[in-house]
Amino acid sequence: MGRQWGPSMRVAEQAGCVVSASRAGQPDAGSWSCSGVILSRNPGLVLCHGGIFTPFLRTGSAALTQTGTAFLPGDSCSDDLRLHVQWGPTAASPAGRADQELPGLCTPQC
């Protein structure tokens, strides 16, 4: 990509993450995941898509279509919701430094 994208790429890669949702104690029930954006690291605040929470809504997806509803509190989802956020190595982290030392390239077969 061109030079104009350098700063944007760095920000995007620092901010990008993936969010997984699953049911506590039910690994076979599957998991749902989407992408997200890290807004802040201290405290850790992440914005992601709401679609992965639909299976966990206590009152079902109809809760999302109520006229005039701009937000729903976290407890709109069932108590067994378990969330995990994963992101890549940051410049300051040990993982990031390890990345520079270990050429972890791979070539999956098409």
Added chain:
Amino acid sequence: ASLGLEPGAPSRARARPLQPPRPAQLLLLLSCPAFRSHFARLFGADAVDQWHFVSSAPDDAVSEEEEEDQLRALGWFALLRVQRGAAAEERRGPVVTVAPLGAVVKGAPLLACGSPFGAFCPDIFLNTLSRGVLSNAAGPLLLTDARCLPGTEGGGVFAARPAGALVALVAAPLCWKAREWVGLTLLCAAAPLLQVARWALARLHPGSASLSVLLPPPDVSTPRGLPLRDLGPPWAAAAVLVECGTVWGSGVVVAPRLVVTCRHVAPREAARVLVHSATPKNVAIWGQVVFATQETSPYDIAVVSLEEELNGVPTPVPAGHFHEGEPVSVVGFGVFGQACGPSVTSGILSAVVRVDGSPVMLQTTCAVHGGSSGGPLFSSGSGDLLGIVASNTRDNNTGATYPHLNFSIPITVLQPALKQYSQTGDLGGLRELDHTTEPVRVVWRLQRPLSEVPRSKL
């Protein structure tokens, strides 16, 4: 939840070290009311064509209930709080700045960053980048031609200027209209979402109001609140919507009272057509089709003479040469028609087809949809008018449409005749478009003479 993809053996090895997954807590689910109302207007049940946003092909087995759930959740996002981790990590402050709504103009370059297939093989897919432009906007509902995949929902879309500012989040990576993949990604602007988040946090957690203070504020160094319809590259203003009876398409202003469009948009000479311009202001002017090529002509062209001048609309400079590989943009009223102003899609000039050394057909990688016919193809660098969009591609055997392979009539084919008509009123030059040589007809029929048809060895 299951993708049906099987990671091959090599991908089990870590391509790049990741932070271990960190537990998080759902603070709130939020949506932007303006996004939802624009979505209902543009894509709702009243829309003429049926829209789908499921992350699969229209023919794939997705239950109605599943699709309904996806549709209901489409404009919803979630704010999470991540559990504390290593001290070194915690010291890091805000990660992003947020572009105010309206600060990024139509046609501006965007960078989408998401993880295709979500949590599937993050060591391979985490933070995949995709580039495009802001194609269209209706309030906080934005569209980009950056290509995104299922699983990138919630991914960030960033601006080149202001550098790295978060513009929007991916709401739906794939859009289908009338069972055709549109090739645009639906976005929700970040600034109004964060505004809702601040307000909601203050109401739900009055004791922890400091959280809302920690959300990134809009970047105040950029202008805000500017009406998007009036912005964008100046050359884009030359694109107009042409209505002829029940048919509509796009066109381009080539002189203050002269518009070029496609024959299949305005097919009959002497027919009255209504020409809408969206920039610099919304106007509609009646015109008359003064010339349309015959059905037998490979050049699908019509010329409209307007009853009044289109004031303030810049006349584009016609290009004299074409450079394969150069960045180009298509401007047209495809997808939304009048409901949302013209869309800008970006790509490169992928091929220039010549007959006897003269360009007779241009191909691009821009996404082109029904309704874009007659619209202009511009050089993104110079803003020069390269051609008139005539069609995209459909495979008649499978019914599949390919928006990223499309065909334009080079402006060099039309310019001498348009100049002649504009200066003298003489249609002679335009009439010559009805008498093209056989090699040109062959090119536009997408056929070669039978003797040259390559035989498949499969």
